[in-house]
Amino acid sequence: MTGETPVSLVSTAGQVTVVNFWASWCGPCRTETPMLAAAARELSSQGVQFIGVNIRDDRAAAAAFEREFDVPFPSIYDREAALAATWKVTAPPSTFVVARDGRVVASIPGPIEKTDLSCMIEYARAGGSID
Amino acid sequence: MTESNESEDFGAEPVPPRAMERMHGWRRLRSMRTAIQLLIAVAIVSLLGSVIPQRSAAPSKVAQFIEEHRFWGEVFDRLGLFQVFTSWWFLALAGFLLFVTGACLIPRTRAALSHARRIKQAPERGRLPDLRFTTEVESELSSDETVTEARRVLGRRRWRSSPVNGANQWIAERGHSRETGSVLFHWSFFLVALAAALTITTKFEGSAVVVEKTSWVEGGRVNFDEYSEGAFARWINPHAGFTVAVEDFDVAYGDDGMPKSYTSRVKILDDGREVLEDEVRVNKPVSYKGVKLYQLGYGWAPVVRVTDGSTVVYDGPLVLGMRGPNGSSAGVIKLPSTASGSVGLELSLFPDFKLVPFRATNPDDPRAREPGALDLISTGDFGERPLVVVTEYRGDLGLDKPQNVYELDKTGLEQVAQKFATFPANANEKLGTSTQLGGGLNVELIDLRRFTVFSVKRDSYGTPVAAAAAAVMMLSLYPALYAYRRRLWFEVVEGGTEGVVLRFGGVAYQRKDIFEEEFLRIETDLTDALRGAGSVAKKATR
Amino acid sequence: MNRTSNAAFVSALVLYFVAAGGYFGFVAWRTRKWKVFATAVLSLGWALHLLSLITRTLAAEHAPWGNMYEFTASLAFVLITAYLFVGQAKFGLTALGGYVAAAAAILMSVGWVIYADPGELQPALRSNWLTFHVFLVMAGASLLLFGAILEVMYLVRRRWEARHPDFADEDTSDGGLVSRLPSADRLDQASYRMIMFAFPIWTLGVIAGAIWGEQAWGRYWGWDPKETMSFIVLMIFAAYLHARATQGWRGRGAAILAIVGGVAILVNFYAVNLWIAGLHSYAGT
Numbered sequence: 031m032t033g034e035t036p037v038s039l040v041s042t043a044g045q046v047t048v049v050n051f052w053a054s055w056c057g058p059c060r061t062e063t064p065m066l067a068a069a070a071r072e073l074s075s076q077g078v079q080f081i082g083v084n085i086r087d088d089r090a091a092a093a094a095f096e097r098e099f100d101v102p103f104p105s106i107y108d109r110e111a112a113l114a115a116t117w118k119v120t121a122p123p124s125t126f127v128v129a130r131d132g133r134v135v136a137s138i139p140g141p142i143e144k145t146d147l148s149c150m151i152e153y154a155r156a157g158g159s160i161d
Numbered sequence: 162m163t164e165s166n167e168s169e170d171f172g173a174e175p176v177p178p179r180a181m182e183r184m185h186g187w188r189r190l191r192s193m194r195t196a197i198q199l200l201i202a203v204a205i206v207s208l209l210g211s212v213i214p215q216r217s218a219a220p221s222k223v224a225q226f227i228e229e230h231r232f233w234g235e236v237f238d239r240l241g242l243f244q245v246f247t248s249w250w251f252l253a254l255a256g257f258l259l260f261v262t263g264a265c266l267i268p269r270t271r272a273a274l275s276h277a278r279r280i281k282q283a284p285e286r287g288r289l290p291d292l293r294f295t296t297e298v299e300s301e302l303s304s305d306e307t308v309t310e311a312r313r314v315l316g317r318r319r320w321r322s323s324p325v326n327g328a329n330q331w332i333a334e335r336g337h338s339r340e341t342g343s344v345l346f347h348w349s350f351f352l353v354a355l356a357a358a359l360t361i362t363t364k365f366e367g368s369a370v371v372v373e374k375t376s377w378v379e380g381g382r383v384n385f386d387e388y389s390e391g392a393f394a395r396w397i398n399p400h401a402g403f404t405v406a407v408e409d410f411d412v413a414y415g416d417d418g419m420p421k422s423y424t425s426r427v428k429i430l431d432d433g434r435e436v437l438e439d440e441v442r443v444n445k446p447v448s449y450k451g452v453k454l455y456q457l458g459y460g461w462a463p464v465v466r467v468t469d470g471s472t473v474v475y476d477g478p479l480v481l482g483m484r485g486p487n488g489s490s491a492g493v494i495k496l497p498s499t500a501s502g503s504v505g506l507e508l509s510l511f512p513d514f515k516l517v518p519f520r521a522t523n524p525d526d527p528r529a530r531e532p533g534a535l536d537l538i539s540t541g542d543f544g545e546r547p548l549v550v551v552t553e554y555r556g557d558l559g560l561d562k563p564q565n566v567y568e569l570d571k572t573g574l575e576q577v578a579q580k581f582a583t584f585p586a587n588a589n590e591k592l593g594t595s596t597q598l599g600g601g602l603n604v605e606l607i608d609l610r611r612f613t614v615f616s617v618k619r620d621s622y623g624t625p626v627a628a629a630a631a632a633v634m635m636l637s638l639y640p641a642l643y644a645y646r647r648r649l650w651f652e653v654v655e656g657g658t659e660g661v662v663l664r665f666g667g668v669a670y671q672r673k674d675i676f677e678e679e680f681l682r683i684e685t686d687l688t689d690a691l692r693g694a695g696s697v698a699k700k701a702t703r
Numbered sequence: 704m705n706r707t708s709n710a711a712f713v714s715a716l717v718l719y720f721v722a723a724g725g726y727f728g729f730v731a732w733r734t735r736k737w738k739v740f741a742t743a744v745l746s747l748g749w750a751l752h753l754l755s756l757i758t759r760t761l762a763a764e765h766a767p768w769g770n771m772y773e774f775t776a777s778l779a780f781v782l783i784t785a786y787l788f789v790g791q792a793k794f795g796l797t798a799l800g801g802y803v804a805a806a807a808a809i810l811m812s813v814g815w816v817i818y819a820d821p822g823e824l825q826p827a828l829r830s831n832w833l834t835f836h837v838f839l840v841m842a843g844a845s846l847l848l849f850g851a852i853l854e855v856m857y858l859v860r861r862r863w864e865a866r867h868p869d870f871a872d873e874d875t876s877d878g879g880l881v882s883r884l885p886s887a888d889r890l891d892q893a894s895y896r897m898i899m900f901a902f903p904i905w906t907l908g909v910i911a912g913a914i915w916g917e918q919a920w921g922r923y924w925g926w927d928p929k930e931t932m933s934f935i936v937l938m939i940f941a942a943y944l945h946a947r948a949t950q951g952w953r954g955r956g957a958a959i960l961a962i963v964g965g966v967a968i969l970v971n972f973y974a975v976n977l978w979i980a981g982l983h984s985y986a987g988t
Contacts, residue, residue, distance in 0.1 A: 055495070055566050057560060057561070057562070057563055057564065060497075060560055060561070061561070085383065086383075086384075088476065088477040089476065089477065090466075090467075090473045090474055090475050090477070091474065091475050091477075091494075093473075094472075094474045094496070094498065097498070098497065098498040109375075110376060110377060110378040110380075110384070110404065111378060111380060111383045111384050112378040112380055112402075112404070114380070114381075114383045114384075115380020115381040115383055115384055115400065115402065116380065116402075118381060119381070119383045120381070120382040120383055121382070121383060122383075193948060193949040193952075194949060194951070194952070196942075196945050197942045197945050197946050197949060197952060200938050200939075200941050200942035200945065201938070201939070201942050201960075203938050204935045204938035204939050204942070204967075207931050207934055207935045207938065208931075208935055210926060210931050211928050211931040211932050211935065215926060215928075217925065217926060218925070218926065218928065245926075246926045246931075357924075360922075366921060366922075415822075415823030416823065417822055417823060419822075419823055419825070420825075420826060421823050421824075421826065422826045422829065423826060442826070443826040443827050443829070443919060444826070444827065444829060444830040444832075444833075444915075444918050444919050445918075446918065453921060455919070455920065455921045616920070618921040618922075624917060624923060627923050627924075628914075631910045631913070631914075634906065635903075635906070635907055638902075638903045638906060639903060642899050642902070642903065642944075674892070
């Protein structure tokens with residue numbers, strides 16, 4: 031996991047980025063994380079970046095979760111869910127897709143399916159519009 | 162029928178009972194009878210909400226009721242009897258009562274406003290109306306002076322007076338504040354309804370659990386443990402985004418061991434800068450940027466470190482839920498992937514533990530037959546002799562199913578060990594601060610902390626409007642009940658020994674028993690003034 | 704301090720019973736001696752009752768309405784105060800003294816059964832608004848109850864007057880208890896005045912409760928069973944005040960409303976505390 035000072039999400043500009051809010055105590059997160067981990071590995075070479083935000087969690091428990099699912103992408107430790115609140119997340123899991131220009135083009139509250147994720151990523155790659 | 166000698170008028174025209182039977186439509190709607198019937202109906206409907214358990218006040222009782230009376234529980238639920246005060250029929254009834262009140266108030270308000278500008282003329286002109294109280298006072302003054310003097314005396318008693326058109330008569334009046342008060346009092350119900358509507362549609366409220374020495378952010382729904390908001394809350398009462406750091410939490414106990422007061426010392430940080438340092442107590446909320454923090458509850462949150470071999474798998478405060486008297490509480494740590502498999506830990510805290518002889522509540526309990534069996538209890542919630550019982554469960558945690566974060570689903574689990582430990586500050590030879598479990602798992606107790614529960618609310622408009630409604634109510638209710646409208650007519654005629662006589666009569670529209678005395682006092686005053694003043698005037702001219 | 708309070712309380716209770724006997728003696732024989740005796744005993748009881756409340760306040764270090772015993776003691780005190788200084792001194796309703804004294808004594812006996820030593824107040828109860836709120840609802844409730852009792856007597860007397868047109872005057876009597884009551888007109892007047900006086904107090908009490916609720920729990924109204932019952936009491940007495948001014952409701956209808964309101968007050972103070980759970984349930988300890 032990355033440090034407690036949030037990685038500036040601005041650094042993601044220029045790349046399509048998937049932002050996933052999660053917690054080790056959250057049941058649906060356990061369901062979707064293997065898929066997200068696989069997708070992150072598959073798409074890293076194609077210029078799609080994944081960032082996790084761990085919210086309202088015990089740090090050691092979160093690290094154990096990442097080890098359990100062998101999560102390849104870094105996560106921001108957001109214990110107070112301050113960052114999550116600015117993203118208007120209501121509960122974990124919650125996933126956002128950010129286009130190259132930094133605009134959030136899609137958000138899915140609740141567990142995400144593989145097909146939806148691919149679809150959203152395609153959409154973001156197209157610049158957030160369908161040509 | 163006993164005829165009461167008080168006849169109140171709340172603005173409705175007196176209607177003989179027979180005619181009442183024939184009243185229809187609008188007039189009937191605006192009649193006092195309708196108002197009484199609606200008030201009684203509201204009372205009866207509210208009674209249902211008091212007798213039948215309500216979801217808002219006691220959700221567990223509602224569940225129990227439905228469980229016990231399956232059929233009727235279902236029927237009651239369908240009829241909305243478990244949430245009477247938000248049911249459509251209650252709101253319809255209340256709305257209808259408001260509508261009827263409004264229908265009465267509009268003409269009354271118009272009349273009251275026009276009346277405030279000038280006294281309405283009596284229909285009788287040219288002669289004094291047929292009054293219950295009439296009298297004559299001889300005057301030593303000229304007729305003009307008599308009128309001036311009479312008006313002055315009445316004015317001192319706060320009577321307004323004006324000449325009756327065309328006739329050589331005067332009319333005086335007092336007690337108009339009754340009608341003003343009554344109209345305002347009834348209008349205040351609309352303010353109450355507005356306040357309720359604002360609160361329901363624009364307020365957000367939730368609860369937040371914060372452990373001592375940690376902080377919490379008022380950012381949005383995600384930060385709350387329980388949360389609800391009105392439909393327009395996000396625009397009208399948005400979240401303020403500040404941080405609440407709980408420095409510490411204190412409970413003060415009375416002589417009887419019951420908590421006397423509990424206090425959260427908080428610092429509020431906005432944009433990283435400390436803006437406020439205060440204490441949140443019961444009855445003393447802290448407010449910042451329109452958001453109010455109320456002290457709701459508290460509990461224990463021991464700081465625990467769990468290691469799996471050399472890897473730390475849990476390291477922080479664990480929030481415990483209340484399980485028994487005197488602060489006995491418990492919480493769980495779920496470890497789905499330790500080196501030795503999936504483990505569930507249950508930590509039970511006894512803040513001031515004591516071992517007592519076991520007393521079976523159930524005769525079938527095998528321990529009841531065991532000689533010298535002991536039971537662990539807590540004798541207080543002070544945290545002076547804390548003991549933690551760590552129970553180790555192995556098996557399937559069932560994490561693929563939705564479950565409670567604060568409890569273990571024990572269907573797929575088996576208890577394998579139970580160990581005791583305490584905290585560094587309370588360590589003794591018998592009780593260490595850490596305990597070794599199976600598979601290289603170790604639980605270490607670091608610190609005993611408390612957590613505090615805040616109720617967090619923002620209702621920037623509903624509450625002030627409700628306060629305004631309450632103020633209007635209290636200011637208008639006394640005049641509406643106690644002031645009473647009464648009139649005097651007077652004229653100056655020739656006669657008596659001095660040549661000038663002031664004839665006057667009066668009537669009270671309410672509280673006639675009091676008016677009788679007042680009328681006599683006015684007569685005395687006028688007599689004194691018209692005679693006394695006259696003699697003084699005569700002396701002066703002499 | 705607390706022992707003084709308890710001794711004074713029990714003495715007052717006994718004296719109220721004696722005074723009730725004295726007032727009934729006055730009703731039966733109509734001699735001045737009985738009236739002077741009853742008034743003296745009742746006044747002495749009242750003074751001891753006051754002493755009991757003051758010492759209780761000193762012992763408990765909070766206003767004497769922190770639990771149901773204290774509340775009942777204060778309620779009875781307001782009732783006797785209202786009777787002595789308004790009912791008897793102002794309206795001359797001496798014929799009612801026996802009933803009021805007996806009602807207060809019975810209330811206090813119930814209070815003695817649920818006696819509890821003075822204790823620390825729960826944190827939620829430590830508030831000036833609460834003290835104010837409870838004082839107002841207690842005073843308002845006891846005076847409304849007084850009004851309701853007067854309305855019961857009014858109904859009884861009214862029926863009697865209808866049957867005995869010859870005896871309708873207050874100074875005639877057929878020897879029965881009812882014939883010794885004040886006239887229906889006077890009872891009607893007295894109860895109306897009492898309720899008119901008490902209604903704003905109760906209203907203000909409910910408002911003070913809402914303010915306290917806002918401070919303690921963050922909401923000014925929540926339809927908690929106690930709040931609901933208080934609201935019902937407000938509705939019923941509001942209906943009463945309107946009924947007083949309405950043909951067909953004046954007299955009997957209004958009286959029945961006031962009596963129902965009185966019953967609602969008793970239910971609110973005792974039944975809701977003991978059997979219905981809610982935020983006010985700590986009032987039951």
